[in-house]
Amino acid sequence: MQQQHPNRRYFSDDKNIKFLLQASNDKQQQSHVQHRLLWGWLCHHASTRLLLSPNETTTAAPSSVTQNPSVHLQLNAPSQQQQQATASETTSSSSTSISATNQNDNTLPHQPANKTIQVLKYIHTNGTVYQALNTPPDKFQAFLKYLGVHVPIPTNNNIQKEHPFQHYQVNATQELRDEWRALWKQERLLTDRTELLAVYPSDQKRNTLNHDNKSKDRLSDKSIPKRGGFSDHLYLYTERLLAILRDEYTLHKQAHHSNEESWLLSWLQQHYERTQQLRQLSTMSNTTEQLGELKRFLEWFRIQFPYYYDRCASCGASYKEDSATQESDPLQASFLGYIHPSSNELSGKASRTELYHCHVCRQFTRFPRYNSARHVVEARQGRCGEYSVLLFTVLRALGQEARWVVDWADHVWAEIRLQGRWIHLDPCEAAVDENAIYQGWGKQQTYILAFYAPPRGFTTSDYPLIQDITNEYTTDAWSVIQKRRDESEAEVRQAIQEATEKLKEQLTSQSYLIEHV
Ligand SMILES: [Zn+2]
Incomplete structure (x- = not known):
């Protein structure tokens, strides 16, 4: 052993x-x-x-883990995105409880404790809505670029106040989950974890109870x-x-x-x-x-x-490899989030696709999480x-x-x-x-x-x-x-x-x- x-x-x-x-x-x-x-x-x-x-998952920490004295390190120092977000305007856009916030969650998807969800929203001039859950603004922006959506970027020095996205913090409700699932299927949602969208048996039980008894x-x-x-x-x-x-x-x-x-x-x-x-x-x-x-x-x-980590399909670079000696987090650099699979990916029974943004050539790479053995064999990824x-x-x-x-x-x-x-x-x-x-x-x-x-x-x-x-x-x-x-x-x-x-x-x-x- x-x-x-x-x-x-x-x-x-x-x-x-x-x-x-x-x-x-x-x-x-x-x-x-x-x-x-x-x-x-x-x-x-x-x-x-x-x-x-x-x-x-969002399950609570096992006590033996949280009480471990060696558990002490913050994964992320405050970043530029955080500072940007601090100054960003808060927006309320739905009838569900949305609390104003002056903080942003520029952290790994598994940030403990805070179970509220950071939402970034962009409404195109044609009315189309795009959202990102628990995602820093720069990654949301990269996602929009990937979709071919042009976001006007403020040019003055005080970039924080000109943040192009609505930004707020919510507790996930059934209604919000439904809204996110709809956006997800329309390929207009980027999320740090698909668990937020999952349909669990406990959700269904809760719905039934809600329905039966107010x-x-x-x-x-x-x-x-x-x-x-x-x-x-x-x-x-x-x-x-x-x-x-x-x-x-x-x-x-x-x-x-x-x-x-x-x-x-x-x-x-x-x-x-x-x-x-x-x-x-x-x-x-x-x-x-x-x-x-x-x-x-x-x-x-x-x-x-x-x-598979994060190898770029265009130039072969891997942030993980390039940053291996710098103690930096590859996810922070290249992984943008999860997106809905394309129709081709769906044929391999992928239920989600990871999207990467190359740190060298700035090209995007999709990593569909195939569930079909044949697709896994053929993709070798x-x-x-x-x-x-x-x-x-x-x-x-x-x-x-x-x-x-x-x-x-x-x-x-x-x-x-x-x-x-x-x-x-x-x-x-x-x-x-x-x-x-x-x-x-x-x-x-x-x-x-x-x-x-x-x-x-x-x-x-x-x-x-x-x-x-x-x-x-x-x-x-x-x-x-x-x-x-x-x-x-x-x-x-x-x-x-x-x-x-x-x-x-x-x-x-x-x-x-x-x-x-
Ligand atoms: Zn590349």
């Missing part, structure tokens, strides 16, 4: 994402950990078939789970698994036309010379041999599917969200029992079942059976759940469909894990049971999930 370096300090925000801050003597290790963790919030999932991914105290009914809490995310991940299985079915259908077993399998056979060994893992004589074969495969996989799903689907195509594993904090990977044991496989790290790796990064495991589906053609399951396996990836005592959670043991168990039943029902009732191909 890896030991945490004594000189290493982490920043933890309210979603349990840590940043390596202080210099460790081990520069290589430091850089590696930093990249992984810094990008973790972007990395998480390629999202669900529901509108969006829940990876950027009484104020009913609105705060305790039976409604917190928005973006454990059960909301569990629901979205379950939906995600179903979407993966639907996508898998599509791959089988595509293969069926060409008399192949699976499009993915034939792709693998063409590109990976030891595919046959992977299919016959269970016949290997010992565990060492099996793990070696898997390690070899993941090393290959990682080269085929490199981890992804993070753990895409690659964990691809690996999971590949393992299933190989005839192996596999699970898709979600760490609520910021990571996803897969597992394979060999000799009666689930074995950890991380495609981004090319890690095999290294369960302690994440703890070695300084992460505090809170929720790690495995999602299983029986092999195609089977309607009964040998293993739990959804299993809380947090303790498999940490040496922390169960009581310590519990303390980090917002939900009680009983609530977690009940949510898992409900999600499992829903999943089971889908697996047995939907012909596309069980049909033999």
Whole structure:
């Protein structure tokens, strides 16, 4: 097991994402950990078939994290944008409660504590409305430039007072979310996190209650789970698994036309010379041999599917690489925010697209978060969200029992079942059976759940469909894990049971999930 370096300090925000801050003597290790963790919030999932991914949550900080004395560093010093925004005019533009503000949020998307949303609005002379959520003005301006919208820029010295955008701070209401979703679909919204737009089961429950009963105290009914809490995310991940299985079915259908077993399998056979060994893992004589074969495969996989940061499609520059020695935040420089996928991207089941603005050539690069395995294979551009799903689907195509594993904090990977044991496989790290790796990064495991589906053609399951396996990836005592959670043991168990039943029902009732191909 890896030991945490004594000189290493982490920043933890309210979603349990840590940043390596202080210099460790081990520069290589430091850089590696930093990249992984810094990008973790972007990395998480390629999202669900529901509108969006829940990876950027607004859940409260686990107490063990917030009370950590090493958690002290502000991510951003006040910036020019902040100063600009301070002087910008505040505007009220809707009937919902919009409070005037003299502050701007020029911070990373996961800025803790303040849950109000910073809105920038631009109304074109033709009346068209554009908005940006939790985005600094210069990035909003770049987004508008990307859309080809000309924004008159003030030319006098006192630029602050001439700010071209309306700027205000809101608490997200149902009405505002609806408004943002509409703008999003019209490709006129830029946002720092798509969670703001997600449709959660708790939203729907709240709507129903609001509709049924206008009484104020009913609105705060305790039976409604917190928005973006454990059960909301569990629901979205379950939906995600179903979407993966639907996508898998599509791959089988595509293969069926060409008399192949699976499009993915034939792709693998063409590109990976030891595919046959992977299919016959269970016949290997010992565990060492099996793990070696898997390690070899993941090393290959990682080269085929490199981890995407921010590489410019025009000139190849990467702010992350260029700024690696400057301790600066690549997101601040090149990542503008999330936008709605184009129709082409939608065909790869992308639910959101990241937009980058190159620091060298000033060109824009789109990074669609594909959910279709075939699109991921062809684009070769992804993070753990895409690659964990691809690996999971590949393992299933190989005839192996596999699970898709979600760490609520910021990571996803897969597992394979060999000799009666689930074995950890991380495609981004090319890690095999290294369960302690994440703890070695300084992460505090809170929720790690495995999602299983029986092999195609089977309607009964040998293993739990959804299993809380947090303790498999940490040496922390169960009581310590519990303390980090917002939900009680009983609530977690009940949510898992409900999600499992829903999943089971889908697996047995939907012909596309069980049909033999
Ligand atoms: Zn460039």
